[in-house]
Amino acid sequence: MTGGLALFVAGPLLGTALCFIVARSQTAQRVIALSVSGAVTVASIAVLVHVDTVGPVTTSMGGWPDAISITFVADRLGALMLVIGNVMMFAVLVYAIGQGSRDERSPWYAPAYLALVAGVSGAFLAGDLFNLFVCFEILLMASYVLMTLEGSDDQIRSGTTYVVLNVVESLVLVTGVALVFATTGTLSMAELPDRLAALPDGVALGLSLLLLIAFGLKAAVFPLFSWLPDSYPAAPSPVSAVFAGLLTKVGVYAILRTQTQWFPDSNRTLLLVIAAATMVVGVLGAIAQADIKRILSFQIVSSIGYMIAGIALGGVAAVAAVVFYIVHHIPVKTSLFLVDGIVEQDEGTSELSRLGGLGRRSGFLAVLFLIPAFSLAGIPPFSGFIGKLGVITVGLDQGEWWIVAVALVVSILTLVSMMKIWTGAFWGAAPDNRPRGVLRHHPLMSTMTWFVVALTLAIVMFAGPIYSFAERTAADLAVAPTATTTVGAP
Amino acid sequence: MSIAQAGLIAVLFSVGTFLVLHRSLTRIILGIGLLGNAVNLLILTSGSVPDGVPILGTGSDPADFTDPVPQALVLTAIVIGLAIVAFLLSMAYRSWTIDGNDVVEDDLSDRRIAAEPDVDEDFGEET
Numbered sequence: 001m002t003g004g005l006a007l008f009v010a011g012p013l014l015g016t017a018l019c020f021i022v023a024r025s026q027t028a029q030r031v032i033a034l035s036v037s038g039a040v041t042v043a044s045i046a047v048l049v050h051v052d053t054v055g056p057v058t059t060s061m062g063g064w065p066d067a068i069s070i071t072f073v074a075d076r077l078g079a080l081m082l083v084i085g086n087v088m089m090f091a092v093l094v095y096a097i098g099q100g101s102r103d104e105r106s107p108w109y110a111p112a113y114l115a116l117v118a119g120v121s122g123a124f125l126a127g128d129l130f131n132l133f134v135c136f137e138i139l140l141m142a143s144y145v146l147m148t149l150e151g152s153d154d155q156i157r158s159g160t161t162y163v164v165l166n167v168v169e170s171l172v173l174v175t176g177v178a179l180v181f182a183t184t185g186t187l188s189m190a191e192l193p194d195r196l197a198a199l200p201d202g203v204a205l206g207l208s209l210l211l212l213i214a215f216g217l218k219a220a221v222f223p224l225f226s227w228l229p230d231s232y233p234a235a236p237s238p239v240s241a242v243f244a245g246l247l248t249k250v251g252v253y254a255i256l257r258t259q260t261q262w263f264p265d266s267n268r269t270l271l272l273v274i275a276a277a278t279m280v281v282g283v284l285g286a287i288a289q290a291d292i293k294r295i296l297s298f299q300i301v302s303s304i305g306y307m308i309a310g311i312a313l314g315g316v317a318a319v320a321a322v323v324f325y326i327v328h329h330i331p332v333k334t335s336l337f338l339v340d341g342i343v344e345q346d347e348g349t350s351e352l353s354r355l356g357g358l359g360r361r362s363g364f365l366a367v368l369f370l371i372p373a374f375s376l377a378g379i380p381p382f383s384g385f386i387g388k389l390g391v392i393t394v395g396l397d398q399g400e401w402w403i404v405a406v407a408l409v410v411s412i413l414t415l416v417s418m419m420k421i422w423t424g425a426f427w428g429a430a431p432d433n434r435p436r437g438v439l440r441h442h443p444l445m446s447t448m449t450w451f452v453v454a455l456t457l458a459i460v461m462f463a464g465p466i467y468s469f470a471e472r473t474a475a476d477l478a479v480a481p482t483a484t485t486t487v488g489a490p
Numbered sequence: 491m492s493i494a495q496a497g498l499i500a501v502l503f504s505v506g507t508f509l510v511l512h513r514s515l516t517r518i519i520l521g522i523g524l525l526g527n528a529v530n531l532l533i534l535t536s537g538s539v540p541d542g543v544p545i546l547g548t549g550s551d552p553a554d555f556t557d558p559v560p561q562a563l564v565l566t567a568i569v570i571g572l573a574i575v576a577f578l579l580s581m582a583y584r585s586w587t588i589d590g591n592d593v594v595e596d597d598l599s600d601r602r603i604a605a606e607p608d609v610d611e612d613f614g615e616e617t
Contacts, residue, residue, distance in 0.1 A: 156581060
């Protein structure tokens with residue numbers, strides 16, 4: 001087990017190289033992509049089980065001591081994100097193969113996708129700040145390629161915004177890395193909490209804000225979100241599904257780590273205000289849109305607000321709620337985009353004004369949409385309710401009434417924006433009275449959508465064990481983080 | 491950190507920021523190049539002795555040596571910067587082949603709001 005964590009980055013990157021070698025054969029590329037992504041998924045589940053039963057795992061490269069080497073660390077939070085991320089990426093990969101869009105048939109798709117797998121896995125396992133930056137770069141570079149693969153006018157236009165803003169984000173992050181190193185003399189995530197605590201308050205505040213700007217842009221929080229609703233809809237459906245589910249959550253994951261472990265009890269008011277603004281602006285933006293993908297994209301922004309609110313409230317209970325919320329949000333958001341992909345495959349558009357009566361034509365699709373839609377809005381039997389309940393309970397316990405009020409109102413508005421999609425696309429009669437019947441799409445597409453939706457239902461079914469795991473994760477984050485590296489020597 | 495180095499980093503940061511705020515993608519790319527260099531120099535100066543060498547093999551006084559870690563980091567950062575600039579250049583070229591310029595356009599919502607009185611026309615045009 002030990003020593004193998006680097007394979008989560010090295011394996012997919014090797015797969016990328018193999019895909020380039022067999023670029024002429026699409027079948028070979030698909031086989032490589034599927035087997036590598038599948039193997040990484042299975043391995044990540046093994047790591048999660050190991051981490052939960054035995055303890056954190058650390059891999060230090062080249063035999064250097066932990067403090068100065070490139071380290072990969074799997075603790076509960078990292079392993080959990082690794083599992084959910086890889087399961088999603090595998091499901092979307094199968095879905096994309098079923099769809100067989102022009103993008104997917106490009107010889108660059110499989111290599112870029114595997115690089116994305118490497119970057120996302122690496123970011124969740126990074127044991128030092130610079131390593132985190134490098135993994136961010138790997139996943140961003142892959143996302144640039146996937147986003148602009150077709151090279152159409154629309155993709156280049158929105159891709160330019162996406163790439164330039166994310167490059168600026170990377171530069172802010174490296175500046176933060178340089179200043180953290182200059183002030184503390186280390187980049188190891190295990191050593192940083194103690195060293196940062198020893199810094200003067202002003203210096204620590206500056207560093208925390210710099211990192212917050214960098215990760216906040218990636219997570220699309222309030223003043224820094226405008227790139228997201230414009231760029232995600234331009235990508236092909238499976239790509240936007242995996243971006244929507246995962247990439248912002250990588251930013252939230254980084255904020256969660258830095259704000260709870262490195263700068264505890266600081267920025268509380270700032271983060272609460274950002275969270276409230278993010279929720280409100282995101283949901284209002286969603287209601288104002290007239291395109292399924294754009295509505296869904298704005299809802300991502302709104303959901304990020306809930307996560308930031310939980311991070312701001314702090315404490316084991318709030319962090320546990322945030323962890324659960326992230327775990328639920330990734331499959332829910334992914335499945336909504338996958339449903340949109342099926343709609344687009346058949347209708348050729350995701351604009352509400354040109355859709356209608358889909359519910360009458362395919363009841364299955366309507367159910368596939370309704371389950372994650374209710375879940376995102378936080379309707380009781382579904383998974384979103386539990387996550388939101390957790391955040392709101394902590395808000396009430398801590399007497400932050402206003403953030404609770406904002407969260408509740410935004411929940412209702414989320415439902416309104418979902419109803420907009422429902423009435424626009426699924427309800428009523430089709431614009432040109434198309435025949436009743438299942439929408440034309442590859443069976444793999446609906447199978448994978450069912451799989452992801454079933455996963456969200458499984459999260460409700462096993463909410464007890466998952467929530468107690470989230471509580472253990474939060475407890476890990478709350479206690480001295482140095483404990484994560486002393487166990488599980490290389 | 492010497493004054494000259496700090497001054498150079500400051501100049502690179504400010505000129506880079508100024509260029510990034512432009513509309514033309516070419517200038518943005520130049521700005522990102524300058525910002526990247528500013529950050530790389532900043533990493534380099536975060537080592538203890540900016541003009542020292544990492545390992546000389548003689549002497550044992552730590553004050554004579556600079557920290558080798560930032561030098562390793564900066565190499566990685568330079569390589570990443572190269573890849574990003576290469577990608578941006580190819581995108582600027584693609585943008586130029588599509589519509590003959592490299593101006594970064596407003597996003598869809600902004601354009602829609604700008605054309606508010608005749609929203610329907612905007613809908614038709616974009617599909």
